[in-house]
Amino acid sequence: MPSVSAGNAVTGRAPGIGRWLALAALLIVLDQATKLYFNASFAYGQRVNVLPVFDFTLVYNRGAAFSFLASEAGWQRWLFTALGIVASVVIVWLLRRHAGQARFSLALALILGGALGNVIDRVAYGHVVDFLLFYWKDWQYPAFNVADIGITCGAILLVLDELLRARRSRSA
Numbered sequence: 001m002p003s004v005s006a007g008n009a010v011t012g013r014a015p016g017i018g019r020w021l022a023l024a025a026l027l028i029v030l031d032q033a034t035k036l037y038f039n040a041s042f043a044y045g046q047r048v049n050v051l052p053v054f055d056f057t058l059v060y061n062r063g064a065a066f067s068f069l070a071s072e073a074g075w076q077r078w079l080f081t082a083l084g085i086v087a088s089v090v091i092v093w094l095l096r097r098h099a100g101q102a103r104f105s106l107a108l109a110l111i112l113g114g115a116l117g118n119v120i121d122r123v124a125y126g127h128v129v130d131f132l133l134f135y136w137k138d139w140q141y142p143a144f145n146v147a148d149i150g151i152t153c154g155a156i157l158l159v160l161d162e163l164l165r166a167r168r169s170r171s172a
Contacts, residue, residue: 017099020109027113031146035129060127084119103161110154117147
């Protein structure tokens with residue numbers, strides 16, 4: 001029986017890439033639906049307390065993670081859009097080659113969905129819509145969104161996958 005990573009001899013495509021792309025698409029839909037809801041239901045800067053350490057809010061991020069380069073004149077919109085598109089192309093290429101590696105592919109699918117969710121915002125609005133805010137007393141974590149959750153969980157899974165892969169190779 002051929003290995004999972006061998007691919008389909010008829011189509012030349014790796015098995016299961018469709019499920020990873022579908023997961024990325026589902027994340028994009030969820031991300032965009034929540035952003036549309038908060039854009040329509042909240043005024044900019046409005047906060048609604050949910051828990052003693054968590055609010056819903058509506059803020060816009062013209063930069064990248066932690067508002068990196070947010071105060072620049074606007075060129076960063078296109079830089080981060082281009083980076084998101086390039087990363088997405090690389091991720092799809094990696095998914096085609098490694099679709100049979102579940103943890104690795106799940107990580108890539110989450111990052112892909114998150115990256116494209118934020119690219120859509122940058123193209124459509126010129127900024128990323130954020131609405132989840134965690135804080136404690138005077139400290140607050142920068143607001144984020146569903147796409148950011150996908151990217152973060154995907155990055156954590158990539159690290160975990162690599163650590164487990166290295167552990168397996170050492171014990172082999």
